[in-house]
Amino acid sequence: DAGITQSPRHKVTETGTPVTLRCHQTENHRYMYWYRQDPGHGLRLIHYSYGVKDTDKGEVSDGYSVSRSKTEDFLLTLESATSSQTSVYFCAITDGRVEQYFGPGTRLTVT
Template sequence: DAGITQSPRHKVTETGTPVTLRCHQTENHRYMYWYRQDPGHGLRLIHYSYGVKDTDKGEVSDGYSVSRSKTEDFLLTLESATSSQTSVYFCAIANGQNTEAFFGQGTRLTVV
């Protein structure tokens, strides 16, 4: 199995609080992605990274920011959590174009 871990695995937080999710990899893969999964919407790309300090927005980036200060870590921050951000968040990594992506186990976030 690819070395990719997400933390925390579960979190309940209150509306208006900042939240940071962490994705850690031990594979030295260049590309890292954050997705959210909601019923009826499949996997939607939030932000992604194509190198250290190189990030770009995905389809649903409003309310989220990311940082990648080193190859192995990709952080997703909800600046002020809202109930609409209740979701399952997946991190994925890939080593290059046209190569398989590996997913973390997901983080279930509930905003109350």
């Protein structure tokens, strides 16, 4: 299994508060991705990174920002959480091959 961890694994927060989710990898892979999974929508790409300090938007990036200051860490920030951001968030990595390898997920509830 690819060495990917996500923290926290579960979080409950209130509307309007900032939230940061962390993805950490030990594989030294160049590419990292953040997805959200919602019923009826499958997995949708939020943001991705193709190197340190190199990031770009995905399909559903509104309300989210990311940062990657080290190869091993990719942070996803919700500046002001809303109830529509209640979801399960997955991080994925790849070394350039088409197959991406996923972390265990973070379940976020915004009340």
